Amino acid sequence: MKFIHAGDIHLGNPFLGLDQQLPEHLKLIVQNATLTAFEKLIDSAIAENVDFVLFPGDLYNSSESGPQIQEMVSVQFERLHAAAIPVYLSFGNHDFEANKQKHLPWPENIHIFAQSIETKYLSLNSGEQIALTGFSYQTQRQKEQLIDNFPSKDIAVDYHIGLYHGALGVDGEAYAPFSVNDMLVKNYDYWALGHIHVRQTLNDSPFIGYSGNLQGLNRKEVGPKGYYLVTSHNNKLIPEFKPVAAVIWENLTISEMVDEDDLVTQIVDYQTEKTTLFSVDITAKLNNTLIERVLSGLTLEKVRAKLPDNLWVVRLGLKKAPTAVLAEDNIDQKYWKSSLQSIFENFNVSDYLSNQAPVFVREYFMSEEGQAVLQEKMWQIMQARKARDE
Numbered sequence: 001m002k003f004i005h006a007g008d009i010h011l012g013n014p015f016l017g018l019d020q021q022l023p024e025h026l027k028l029i030v031q032n033a034t035l036t037a038f039e040k041l042i043d044s045a046i047a048e049n050v051d052f053v054l055f056p057g058d059l060y061n062s063s064e065s066g067p068q069i070q071e072m073v074s075v076q077f078e079r080l081h082a083a084a085i086p087v088y089l090s091f092g093n094h095d096f097e098a099n100k101q102k103h104l105p106w107p108e109n110i111h112i113f114a115q116s117i118e119t120k121y122l123s124l125n126s127g128e129q130i131a132l133t134g135f136s137y138q139t140q141r142q143k144e145q146l147i148d149n150f151p152s153k154d155i156a157v158d159y160h161i162g163l164y165h166g167a168l169g170v171d172g173e174a175y176a177p178f179s180v181n182d183m184l185v186k187n188y189d190y191w192a193l194g195h196i197h198v199r200q201t202l203n204d205s206p207f208i209g210y211s212g213n214l215q216g217l218n219r220k221e222v223g224p225k226g227y228y229l230v231t232s233h234n235n236k237l238i239p240e241f242k243p244v245a246a247v248i249w250e251n252l253t254i255s256e257m258v259d260e261d262d263l264v265t266q267i268v269d270y271q272t273e274k275t276t277l278f279s280v281d282i283t284a285k286l287n288n289t290l291i292e293r294v295l296s297g298l299t300l301e302k303v304r305a306k307l308p309d310n311l312w313v314v315r316l317g318l319k320k321a322p323t324a325v326l327a328e329d330n331i332d333q334k335y336w337k338s339s340l341q342s343i344f345e346n347f348n349v350s351d352y353l354s355n356q357a358p359v360f361v362r363e364y365f366m367s368e369e370g371q372a373v374l375q376e377k378m379w380q381i382m383q384a385r386k387a388r389d390e
Helices: 024-031 033-047 067-082 180-184 260-268 288-296 298-305 327-345 359-366 368-389
Strands: 002-005 052-056 087-090 110-112 118-123 129-134 159-165 190-194 200-203 207-210 226-233 236-243 247-254 275-282 311-318
Touching (some): 024 033, 033 067, 052 129, 052 190, 180 207
Parallel strands (some): 052 087, 129 159, 159 190, 247 275, 275 311
Antiparallel strands (some): 002 226, 226 236
């Protein structure tokens, strides 16, 4: 038996943290990144001749999707239909009730889990009998613990697989909270988890884990992204990670740097054929001129002008290198960070934005990520001014 486990596709998600300076050729790649990754997954499913595909929640980025997304999904699912590959799909917190919105008809190979826990059965050409248990979100903020309502393994089948969109936690704190033990007592052969965008294994045998999202969506979601190709071996279901992301986000720390040309060289030396978006932290000791050029954005502009077509620096900032400091220095650092945090607790970005600022700009700087970016920038300026005055 062979199948694909792919969580959190987020079709239609706009990338966050990119400015208007992004070159046109990269804009096109970025705009189509989730669609490109999804199409690669479908290509792989057909090439590998898998028995079925699992999408445990958040196929879409929202309940309503535009014509382009609908058409693309319809075409790709029809390809699976033509290859006789069924799809088992549940909806999560992002695409809650997507099935109730206006959309193109589902092909016959698409099986959607209802908003109540249910088990679907599948007979493979090999004669193996498969049970799949899952659910779609009942509310957009599914905070109730539902794992206890899952049935125990059906002993009449060869493999019983659970689809679950949720997070480790307790009732009322996390989305569809569960514990590993909650799942182990069900005696399933595999748990295909969704909701967490970081690929991780919670239990090896039976496997309980997240495949992560198919495509990183912002600078916090670094590294290769993709899906699990799961095969049966000695009556166990074993996942193998397969990367398909069209765009890779990476963090890069520059600890030694002679000048701006040297900075460009170090970034280019990363050597990747993938389209890669970098967040660069400079921990090297710089002279005052270079510090001012970094803070003013001149260094970033120069670096961007010299990069190859597949690389882009999203953010370039100064970061204090970790060093051993005296107790009084620790107190000083702690005082400033505490003061900065206090300022942001009472900070309303709307008070400082023009009424003409686009809605997406307001939403970004009012988000957790936007606030973190502002706070980090202020901290860099404070540290640079302090270093200059010393």
